[in-house]
Amino acid sequence: MRIDKDLVAASATPLVLGILVDGESYGYAILKKVNELSAGEMRWTDGMLYPLLHRLERLGYIQASWRVAASGRRRKHYAITQAGLELLADRRRQWAVVTDALKRVWTEAAAAMPPARAMVAEPSR
Amino acid sequence: MTAVPRTPDAGLEAQIGQWRGYVQRHRAISPADVDELEGHLRDQVADLEHTGLSGDEAFLVAVKRMGSLDQVSREFAREHSERLWKQLVLTAELPEAADTRSRRELVVVLALAVAAAVAIKAPALAGYDLDDDASWYARNFGLLVLPFLAGYFAWKRRLGWARSLRLLAPPFLLGALVANVYPYAEDGSTEVLVAIHLPILLWFVVGLAYVGGDWGSHPRRMDFIRFTGEWAVYYTLLALGGAVLVGLTLAGFEAIGLEISSFIAEWVLPCGAVGAVLVAAWLVEAKQSVVENIAPVLTRVFTPLTTLMLLAYLVALLATGNVVEVDRDLLILVDLILVLVLGLLLYAISARDPLARPDLFDQLQLLLVLSALMVDVLMLVAMLIRITEFGASPNKTVALGLNLILLANLAWSARLSVGFLRQRLPFSALERWQTTYLPVYAAWAAVVVLVFPPAFSYT
Numbered sequence: 001m002r003i004d005k006d007l008v009a010a011s012a013t014p015l016v017l018g019i020l021v022d023g024e025s026y027g028y029a030i031l032k033k034v035n036e037l038s039a040g041e042m043r044w045t046d047g048m049l050y051p052l053l054h055r056l057e058r059l060g061y062i063q064a065s066w067r068v069a070a071s072g073r074r075r076k077h078y079a080i081t082q083a084g085l086e087l088l089a090d091r092r093r094q095w096a097v098v099t100d101a102l103k104r105v106w107t108e109a110a111a112a113m114p115p116a117r118a119m120v121a122e123p124s125r
Numbered sequence: 126m127t128a129v130p131r132t133p134d135a136g137l138e139a140q141i142g143q144w145r146g147y148v149q150r151h152r153a154i155s156p157a158d159v160d161e162l163e164g165h166l167r168d169q170v171a172d173l174e175h176t177g178l179s180g181d182e183a184f185l186v187a188v189k190r191m192g193s194l195d196q197v198s199r200e201f202a203r204e205h206s207e208r209l210w211k212q213l214v215l216t217a218e219l220p221e222a223a224d225t226r227s228r229r230e231l232v233v234v235l236a237l238a239v240a241a242a243v244a245i246k247a248p249a250l251a252g253y254d255l256d257d258d259a260s261w262y263a264r265n266f267g268l269l270v271l272p273f274l275a276g277y278f279a280w281k282r283r284l285g286w287a288r289s290l291r292l293l294a295p296p297f298l299l300g301a302l303v304a305n306v307y308p309y310a311e312d313g314s315t316e317v318l319v320a321i322h323l324p325i326l327l328w329f330v331v332g333l334a335y336v337g338g339d340w341g342s343h344p345r346r347m348d349f350i351r352f353t354g355e356w357a358v359y360y361t362l363l364a365l366g367g368a369v370l371v372g373l374t375l376a377g378f379e380a381i382g383l384e385i386s387s388f389i390a391e392w393v394l395p396c397g398a399v400g401a402v403l404v405a406a407w408l409v410e411a412k413q414s415v416v417e418n419i420a421p422v423l424t425r426v427f428t429p430l431t432t433l434m435l436l437a438y439l440v441a442l443l444a445t446g447n448v449v450e451v452d453r454d455l456l457i458l459v460d461l462i463l464v465l466v467l468g469l470l471l472y473a474i475s476a477r478d479p480l481a482r483p484d485l486f487d488q489l490q491l492l493l494v495l496s497a498l499m500v501d502v503l504m505l506v507a508m509l510i511r512i513t514e515f516g517a518s519p520n521k522t523v524a525l526g527l528n529l530i531l532l533a534n535l536a537w538s539a540r541l542s543v544g545f546l547r548q549r550l551p552f553s554a555l556e557r558w559q560t561t562y563l564p565v566y567a568a569w570a571a572v573v574v575l576v577f578p579p580a581f582s583y584t
Contacts, residue, residue: 058479
């Protein structure tokens with residue numbers, strides 16, 4: 001299943017911030033974690049993660065520092081800041097409202113019509 | 126992930142090197158960003174090799190997952206607009222198309238410069254003389270030149286005729302009315318105030334065209350601040366060069382017994398001065414990266430010097446105890462000093478990498494702002510005393526208003542700087558404050574131009 005681009009974009013910030021709550025991390029590891037959490041269903045274009053990280057850094061939600069990894073390569077690590085935690089809490093409340101509303105819509109829709117048939121009856125535009 | 130010692134794979138290294146070179150060609154991606162992306166690529170390749178792919182295959186998959194570099198670079202450009210603010214157009218143009226457009230641009234700029242020169246000389250046909258009607262020229266100077274600059278940006282940002290006229294014509298017409306319909310008293314100070322503030326107001330109208338009508342966008346406003354700073358540097362350079370050339374020409378003609386100084390004063394100087402306004406703007410736009418290095422250098426040299434000057438002045442002011450006795454000219458002078466401080470601050474902010482950590486220079490800058498604030502508060506007290514003692518005159522009221530505006534800006538800037546130095550606030554808060562404040566200056570200039578003359582009965 002392909003997740004719609006807009007949905008990926010909307011969920012990217014809370015996902016990244018949420019992952020960083022567990023401790024600082026770097027780009028590749030963050031992407032791997034997203035992959036793991038969504039069981040491979042949410043594929044980001046890898047390169048797009050970095051402009052997002054830089055924006056969050058500029059706005060003060062995360063802080064970056066260069067570390068040297070065990071392999072001897074330099075890596076840019078990101079850690080969440082107080083402002084980032086506050087933003088995350090705020091986003092979390094917003095998403096709770098959205099998912100609640102969606103859940104209700106799904107159950108009501110399921111009760112109101114037998115799935116496929118009703119869709120077909122809709123006049124085509 | 127385990128840290129396995131990688132076997133040196135010459136083929137893979139060469140491929141990664143090639144990829145790196147290709148990424149580096151995108152100007153929006155800085156070398157540090159390329160390092161970060163390369164690290165990502167290597168991690169991905171290593172993981173894929175673990176699953177059994179060969180080095181080549183792993184590299185191909187990893188590059189593919191990285192996404193189209195043009196798209197990624199565009200995303201970087203959006204986030205780091207300061208890295209290529211001069212290119213502004215984020216869509217990639219074909220090289221040939223860009224080439225013909227830049228050649229056409231030169232023609233447009235030169236045509237507009239000639240038109241501005243004609244506009245400045247045209248009133249001479251109607252009997253206005255630069256010397257005899259100096260006050261008329263002073264009031265109308267901005268109106269004769271800046272519409273052409275606004276026109277250039279309207280063309281460059283592809284605003285279209287209808288939108289340009291709707292957006293830009295009303296303020297210029299209003300300015301023309303105020304400059305020529307108000308019955309100014311001879312040698313009155315409101316006339317001088319209009320002559321000073323109208324060009325400032327019209328410069329913001331040019332800004333409206335510069336940002337392509339998108340005046341709500343804070344990054345675009347920052348671009349306009351940068352443009353203003355760089356334009357000032359270019360204009361000064363052109364003026365210096367022009368002065369040297371004119372001096373040599375005069376001396377040369379004099380040596381062979383030809384007197385051309387009146388021709389120079391009546392034609393070359395005014396036409397050159399207005400033409401340079403457009404040429405300087407074009408030079409800034411044409412992404413000459415020379416100045417990019419000059420603005421930060423100027424800021425770094427003059428920030429400590431200005432701080433020293435202000436502190437010395439403050440000490441002298443307190444030591445002589447002359448705070449109440451200061452006269453009006455001094456108050457205006459202090460306003461100018463504060464404008465300079467604000468200019469330095471804006472230069473520094475616009476040239477700074479927003480992601481860099483606070484350093485010594487940022488502390489120095491806070492010191493500059495604080496010393497300016499102290500001078501300002503002293504002056505404000507002095508001015509209030511003067512106004513309550515002798516009543517309000519147009520000059521004193523303008524000096525006071527400007528002072529209050531600068532005080533508010535600098536005080537809040539100082540507060541934000543402290544937050545930034547303590548790492549409680551991101552640098553973007555400072556940037557945002559300055560771009561948010563920008564309309565205040567325009568509004569103040571508008572008040573001085575529109576309201577002051579009638580309020581002080583045109584004296």
